[in-house]
Amino acid sequence: MYIYIISGRCGLLLSLFIVFVFILIGITGDTVGLAAATSNEKHFHAMAAKKITGAKEAAFIAKKSSIIFQFI
DSSP states (O other): OHHHHHHHHHHHHHHHHHHHHHHHHHHHHHHHHHHHHHOOHHHHHHHHHTTOTTHHHHHHHHHTHHHHHHHO
């Protein structure tokens, strides 16, 4: 009898954890998509000219912001 009670609680905690992970993934995706949609590409090109790490990738994301915003 105690095994069923423990497994029931474990199942509830596991399902709540999975839902929480999906919510965090959604929030992170919305944040990245909105940041990409509102960014200005020329700032990242200036950073790339100064050879700042990650500037090329940021310029690519800013250039393709509509696709990234829809995908995420």
